[in-house]
Amino acid sequence: MINVYSQLQMLAGKALGGLCLDPQNASPGPFVLGNGDFFIEIPVAYGCSYSDITLTGANGTAMPDASELIDKAIETGVESRMCTAIKVACYYLEAGLVRKPDLIITSNSCCDAMDTLGNLLNGYKPWADVPKFIMDAPHSFDEESYKYMGKQLRQAVTFMEDVFGRKMDWDRLREVCVLSNKQDQLLLEFQELKKAVPCPANPDLSRLGFAYDRWTGERVSPQITDWLEQLVCATEERVKAKLGIEGVNEKVRFLWQDLAGSWPPGTLWARLQQELGAIAIMDYMSYCTLTPIDLTSEETMFTSFGKRFLLEDPMNRQALHTTDFFCNDILQIVKDFKCDAVIMPAHIGHRDTNSRLKIVRDMCREKDIPCLVLGIDIWDKRYMPPDVVFDRISTFFQTTGLV
Amino acid sequence: MKSGLKSEVFEKFVKIAGGIINPSIENWRNNGGRVVGYTCSFVPEELFVAAGLTPFRIRGTGSDQSAGMADDYFEAANICSFVRHCFNKILLGEYNFLDGAVIGGGCDANRHIMDNWQKSPAKTPFLHRLLFPHSSGELMANYFCNQLADIKGKLEEHFDVQITDRKLWDAIKFCNEIRDLQKELYAFRKAENPPITGAETVPVIVAGYSMPKEEYSSDLKTLLDELRGVSAPDSKYRARLMIVGPGHDDSSMCDIVEDLGGLVVADLTCFGGKVIFGAIKENGTDPLQAIADYQILDRPFCPKNLGAHPHIHKEIFDKIHDFKVDGVIGQNFLCCETWGGELYILNKELKEAGIPMLRVEREYAADSTGQLTTRVQAFIETISGGAL
Numbered sequence: 052m053i054n055v056y057s058q059l060q061m062l063a064g065k066a067l068g069g070l071c072l073d074p075q076n077a078s079p080g081p082f083v084l085g086n087g088d089f090f091i092e093i094p095v096a097y098g099c100s101y102s103d104i105t106l107t108g109a110n111g112t113a114m115p116d117a118s119e120l121i122d123k124a125i126e127t128g129v130e131s132r133m134c135t136a137i138k139v140a141c142y143y144l145e146a147g148l149v150r151k152p153d154l155i156i157t158s159n160s161c162c163d164a165m166d167t168l169g170n171l172l173n174g175y176k177p178w179a180d181v182p183k184f185i186m187d188a189p190h191s192f193d194e195e196s197y198k199y200m201g202k203q204l205r206q207a208v209t210f211m212e213d214v215f216g217r218k219m220d221w222d223r224l225r226e227v228c229v230l231s232n233k234q235d236q237l238l239l240e241f242q243e244l245k246k247a248v249p250c251p252a253n254p255d256l257s258r259l260g261f262a263y264d265r266w267t268g269e270r271v272s273p274q275i276t277d278w279l280e281q282l283v284c285a286t287e288e289r290v291k292a293k294l295g296i297e298g299v300n301e302k303v304r305f306l307w308q309d310l311a312g313s314w315p316p317g318t319l320w321a322r323l324q325q326e327l328g329a330i331a332i333m334d335y336m337s338y339c340t341l342t343p344i345d346l347t348s349e350e351t352m353f354t355s356f357g358k359r360f361l362l363e364d365p366m367n368r369q370a371l372h373t374t375d376f377f378c379n380d381i382l383q384i385v386k387d388f389k390c391d392a393v394i395m396p397a398h399i400g401h402r403d404t405n406s407r408l409k410i411v412r413d414m415c416r417e418k419d420i421p422c423l424v425l426g427i428d429i430w431d432k433r434y435m436p437p438d439v440v441f442d443r444i445s446t447f448f449q450t451t452g453l454v
Numbered sequence: 455m456k457s458g459l460k461s462e463v464f465e466k467f468v469k470i471a472g473g474i475i476n477p478s479i480e481n482w483r484n485n486g487g488r489v490v491g492y493t494c495s496f497v498p499e500e501l502f503v504a505a506g507l508t509p510f511r512i513r514g515t516g517s518d519q520s521a522g523m524a525d526d527y528f529e530a531a532n533i534c535s536f537v538r539h540c541f542n543k544i545l546l547g548e549y550n551f552l553d554g555a556v557i558g559g560g561c562d563a564n565r566h567i568m569d570n571w572q573k574s575p576a577k578t579p580f581l582h583r584l585l586f587p588h589s590s591g592e593l594m595a596n597y598f599c600n601q602l603a604d605i606k607g608k609l610e611e612h613f614d615v616q617i618t619d620r621k622l623w624d625a626i627k628f629c630n631e632i633r634d635l636q637k638e639l640y641a642f643r644k645a646e647n648p649p650i651t652g653a654e655t656v657p658v659i660v661a662g663y664s665m666p667k668e669e670y671s672s673d674l675k676t677l678l679d680e681l682r683g684v685s686a687p688d689s690k691y692r693a694r695l696m697i698v699g700p701g702h703d704d705s706s707m708c709d710i711v712e713d714l715g716g717l718v719v720a721d722l723t724c725f726g727g728k729v730i731f732g733a734i735k736e737n738g739t740d741p742l743q744a745i746a747d748y749q750i751l752d753r754p755f756c757p758k759n760l761g762a763h764p765h766i767h768k769e770i771f772d773k774i775h776d777f778k779v780d781g782v783i784g785q786n787f788l789c790c791e792t793w794g795g796e797l798y799i800l801n802k803e804l805k806e807a808g809i810p811m812l813r814v815e816r817e818y819a820a821d822s823t824g825q826l827t828t829r830v831q832a833f834i835e836t837i838s839g840g841a842l
């Protein structure tokens with residue numbers, strides 16, 4: 052049956068499906084390449100394409116020939132236990148499959164693997180002539196840090212202007228920010244609606260909306276606003292009618308404390324919903340903590356960008372800061388979204404999470420929150436196949452009496 | 455291969471580097487001295503010296519293959535064994551003599567030592583993190599300067615000391631002098647027949663981060679005098695090698711190389727060549743800024759830093775030239791992404807330059823040396839043109 056959610060899913064899915072080796076938000080302007088998510092508002096307002104090569108690598112792991120691709124990536128000879136998404140990105144780069152950019156912007160956010168990729172990009176011989184701008188994302192989140200990051204983002208704009216010989220249209224940037232603030236507000240509204248019991252709509256739509264909004268060719272367009280408005284509207288109706296996800300008998304709500312990666316949504320999560328009534332009510336790419344960009348002045352605008360970069364970008368929020376901060380997020384999500392359990396995928400590439408497992412486990416035990424640590428590769432299904440993961444989660448829910 | 459070095463002071467360094475607590479530290483503490491541990495060479499020893507404290511670089515020396523207790527905190531399959539073994543020593547109480555510790559904000563694994571230490575049963579009174587920028591530039595040096603000011607304030611408060619500018623300038627000068635002495639030691643290895651081997655150099659350098667500084671400086675001067683007097687025998691080594699990578703706080707890799715007839719003449723590692731590089735400016739208006747500029751602008755050799763590669767490249771190629779290096783061993787600990795990536799780039803560049811390189815991924819402690827030995831042997835044979 053085609054309902055509004057499947058329509059929305061199709062629309063976003065189509066746009067996301069187009070993300071491949073080409074610039075991810077192709078526009079007629081110059082092409083900027085980075086090793087992480089840059090400020091979408093900036094390239095959109097400037098009228099240039101921007102690609103995040105990490106995302107390119109991550110997308111590779113979801114391709115039909117992913118296993119072959121990952122094997123080739125392993126053969127490149129970068130660190131053998133590095134994050135698979137980054138390995139695939141390294142392979143794309145080394146195999147000469149990535150379009151040559153007009154400018155490279157790299158930063159150390161959010162993990163060691165991203166740094167490695169950044170250094171590979173900066174040191175890639177065939178692109179020695181491409182101008183490069185490097186930013187430092189500090190492992191701190193206070194006003195000073197936001198200003199520090201904001202200054203660098205402002206410098207990045209000046210650098211772009213110098214390289215391309217064209218000025219930023221500041222009115223256009225404001226316009227884009229207004230639209231982007233509106234879209235973020237809608238993402239937050241959908242997130243609020245997800246707190247209802249039963250959960251009114253597939254929670255993964257948050258993640259989809261976030262990716263659609265930020266990574267596709269439609270970036271910050273009225274089309275995205277429309278998509279999000281429909282999402283919120285349809286979900287409000289369902290909350291009023293106390294309806295849960297169609298065809299799902301909700302029994303367990305859990306926090307998937309990591310990125311979804313390239314495989315859980317279509318396989319594992321759908322099966323958990325159908326067979327166990329277990330819903331991944333929140334994951335770390337869906338968790339929206341965005342605050343509006345302050346448009347008072349150019350400085351406040353860039354400080355807001357700095358804040359977003361350090362604190363509100365999901366991967367940075369998860370990886371850059373202290374374990375206490377990470378644990379507080381877990382507790383907050385469990386409380387707000389009425390989670391019955393926490394599942395720590397503990398992606399093998401996440402050195403930060405893999406350095407925190409005892410603290411998280413101890414905290415959950417103390418607070419009486421059932422917690423399961425998996426140790427999977429969120430990009431390579433062969434490391435621990437979805438069937439095995441399903442069985443482990445299922446046993447965990449049974450032994451804790453949740454199903 | 456051994457140089458035949460016979461020296462009391464050298465034996466003292468070997469003992470100090472071969473363990474953690476040592477008589478020099480005990481003596482310092484018995485006389486009321488205080489000791490602060492730190493991880494990562496970006497934590498400047500100058501700050502502690504200016505506060506009258508002895509800095510002690512945290513290592514996992516003496517660990518066997520398992521990091522036992524630390525593996526509860528750091529997942530063994532995914533976290534570098536250097537970090538796990540260091541933390542295991544902390545959990546085992548071998549760092550209980552510390553009056554405090556400053557954890558550097560280096561790689562993802564290293565900086566989490568702080569969080570785990572705070573929650574662990576090891577109760578160390580003064581625990582702070584020092585955040586580093588991860589790229590190089592004026593803005594970053596200023597950021598680091600602010601972080602240093604923050605730690606300085608915390609040290610002053612906790613240890614009830616005043617770290618004046620004068621004391622900081624004195625500490626900078628003193629630490630520069632030590633670096634100069636260490637560079638002199640390294641310079642001996644440029645010779646055709648050096649009076650000291652690579653394996654023998656490691657404990658001399660490591661001891662410098664593990665004992666009171668004045669005592670070290672005086673002992674090192676004695677050793678240098680002794681080395682000046684040695685007429686090194688004609689040693690028949692088969693290749694002059696350089697080691698690049700993290701760690702290098704023990705001589706295990708040098709031992710393998712030198713037992714097989716190679717000679718390690720240089721390194722760019724986190725306990726060696728990276729640390730003794732250059733000097734901090736001894737004048738200016740702000741000593742903290744001078745330290746920050748040195749760490750962030752002059753010495754950006756950490757591959758965790760974006761944009762570090764050209765500096766690393768230059769330093770390695772300069773050393774290859776100055777120390778007449780025949781081949782490079784690039785070793786990183788498993789799961790060390792930053793060094794793994796750096797060595798990957800370096801491998802390609804050395805290949806292009808016609809300089810042989812051996813890539814090794816290994817564990818920190820008590821590696822199964824069988825396979826490693828075979829690979830090093832094959833490498834030396836390739837360079838030297840055949841088996842002995």
Ligand code: SF4
Binds near residue numbers: 105134137161165401
């Ligand atoms: S998935 Fe994790 S390890 Fe991989 S690039 Fe993203 S943050 Fe880094």
Ligand code: SF4
Binds near residue numbers: 561564700792793
């Ligand atoms: S060896 Fe690598 S992973 Fe280990 S502490 Fe050093 S930089 Fe970090």
